Amino acid sequence: MQNFDVVVVGTGPAGGQCARILAKKGWKVLLVEQHETFLANNFSSAASPIEILSDYDIPSHCVGSYWNNLAILSTNVSRHWESSESLGVVFDFAKLREYLAAQVKDNGSEVWMGCRYFKHYQQGDRTTVFLQLKKQNETISVSTKILVDATGFARAVMYPSKKERPSFLKGTGIEYLLRVDGETYQKYSQTLVFFLGYYWSPQGYSWIFPMDDNQLKVGSAIYNEPHKILKKIAPLKDYTKQIIEIYIQPKNYEVLDIHGSIIEYSKELDDRYYQNNLIAIGDTVSTVNSLGGEGIRHGFRGAEIACQSINAYLKNEIDSFASYQKQMKEVFERDWKQCDRIRKKVYLEYSDRKIDLGVAYLKYLSINDLIDILFYYKFDKFSKGLLKYIYLKLELFLKKISQIVTHKKK
Ligand SMILES: Cc1cc2nc3c(=O)[nH]c(=O)nc-3n(C[C@H](O)[C@H](O)[C@H](O)COP(=O)(O)OP(=O)(O)OC[C@H]3O[C@@H](n4cnc5c(N)ncnc54)[C@H](O)[C@@H]3O)c2cc1C
Structure with a gap:
């Protein structure tokens, strides 16, 4: 049986980034993916703000296009903002994941495609992981010190039984x-x-x-x-x-x-983050933002936080992933809960007129303010647009009154 320091299940952005960081640190990593190729589940629209390239060291060949402008339309209103510089990217999602996996191999670790996780058991400080090699139609097992669930919404490792899952x-x-x-x-x-x-x-x-x-x-x-x-x-x-x-x-x-x-x-972010030497990352712990559906950047961020703990665990500096869960909550909980409250209102409660009005208010915001709202969840900027809108409406109203009064005097 082959031995690894870390087995990461799932080659999404979170799993790929986690495996890449750990392989770079010199740990012996195995990254496994149930699909044979990255094109097989090329599902993500994969838009991100431009900082993602420098923040996470992603090369331009993973980019499908750059964007400078934003437009938001509702039933009766449309708003458009332009910039002379690139504000973001749309990834080629297959190339992005392929690149992360290639980095794992370049740093001396392994990537097994067409390889499906189906069970594991923990024994002492090691875990035996059972994998199904699809092409060969055979089952093999490997041994690892740490097992990482990066299977996205499937949560295949952390919740093998549907009964145990919280409601989503x-x-x-x-x-x-x-x-x-x-x-x-x-x-x-x-x-x-x-x-x-x-x-x-x-x-x-x-x-x-x-x-x-x-x-x-x-x-x-x-x-x-x-x-x-x-x-x-x-x-x-x-x-x-x-x-x-x-x-x-x-x-x-x-x-x-x-x-x-x-x-x-998980609206309350009450996913299971760890269990002994099993740790969950990315959408497995709801890092996708429910308001805008952006999950790649946040999956990267969560993977980096997890890697600090995994690294410390492998060096015997810590013996539990409690600090990982604590840090994740500190980074995500407040913003994610606020975004989810807004999501519920906008998508499931507001009348069409209210949505039109909300989009209309955005007219008075700069493109940078809008980026701050859409990608950095700074909702106080929205009230800036609203106040300007009210102020201009009031000004118009007073102008009309004064015109009527002057007309009557004549
Ligand atoms: C339609 C759509 C559009 C989106 N658009 C955007 C966007 O524009 N920008 C953005 O940032 N985010 C977007 N997202 C969200 C983003 O794609 C996800 O949040 C992100 O991919 C999550 O990364 P992850 O690594 O946690 O999981 P995933 O990307 O879901 O990866 C999980 C991987 O695990 C594998 N796996 C599952 N079970 C097993 C198993 N038993 N054995 C082996 N492998 C397994 C899966 O095949 C998969 O490759 C979008 C999502 C959807 C659905």
């Missing part, structure tokens, strides 16, 4: 990858477009993100909870198709791929 908020996303004609592509090539409201995207949000080579990612996501006002909505893919056919109206297009996935998110 469920969301579903579907995305069409299109190749469009050059003229259509130019309109969207540097812009992230988001759709809200009952017409475009009831009970969630939709988007158009650019990729290279005349490609656009067009998708929609909903939260599978009852809406306070809406009783019935159309199938999710109908909203994506509506955006393609009614909003984008490409002259020509080809559907290259249709993919989707779900998120399962």
Whole structure:
């Protein structure tokens, strides 16, 4: 039986980043993934703010496109912001994960694709992990000091039995990858477009993100909870198709791929973070943000925090991952709970008019303020837009009154 310091299950952003950091530190790591290739589950829209490249040392060849502009549309309102510099990226999700895995190998560790985790048992300070090699149709076992669950929403290692799982908020996303004609592509090539409201995207949000080579990612996501006002909505893919056919109206297009996935998110962040020498990272501990669905950057951040503890554990400096859980809560809990409260209101409670008004207020914000709200959850910036909106409305109202009064005097 082969021995490892760490076995990481799942080559998503969190698992890849965790395995990469530990391999770089010289630990003997095995990274395993159930799919044969990174294209097999290329599900993520993968937009991030630009800092992700420098913060996590990601090279430009993983980038599908850069974006400078933002647009937000609701049923009756549309707002658009431009910048002369790149504010973010849309990753090629397959290339990003492939790169992380390649780094694991470059640093002397191993990556096994087409290899499915199915059970483990802990014995003393070591764990035996059972893996199914799909192609060979055979089962093998390996031994490790630490086992990392990075299986995303599946939580396959931490919760082998569904009965033990806490209740989760469920969301579903579907995305069409299109190749469009050059003229259509130019309109969207540097812009992230988001759709809200009952017409475009009831009970969630939709988007158009650019990729290279005349490609656009067009998708929609909903939260599978009852809406306070809406009783019935159309199938999710109908909203994506509506955006393609009614909003984008490409002259020509080809559907290259249709993919989707779900998120399962613990609203109270009461996932299990560790159990003896088993530790969970990424979406397994709900690092995806429920308001915007951004999870790559946060999965990286969580993986880095986990690696500090894993490193200390392997060096016998600590004997429990309690400090990891504590640190994760300190970093995520406050913002994540606030985002989730807002998510519930915007996607599941507000009237369409209220959503229109919210988007209208955004007019008075700069693109940097908007980035701070969308990606850094600084919601106090929103009231800046609201105050400006009220002030301008009041000014207009007073102007009208004064015109009426002057007219009457004449
Ligand atoms: C439609 C959609 C759009 C999104 N758009 C964005 C976006 O624009 N920006 C952003 O930042 N985030 C986005 N996200 C969220 C983001 O993709 C996730 O938060 C992120 O991928 C989570 O990373 P992870 O490593 O925790 O898990 P995952 O990426 O889910 O990786 C888990 C891996 O574990 C593997 N696995 C599962 N079970 C087993 C097993 N038993 N054995 C072996 N392997 C196993 C899976 O195959 C998978 O490769 C989106 C999500 C969806 C669904």
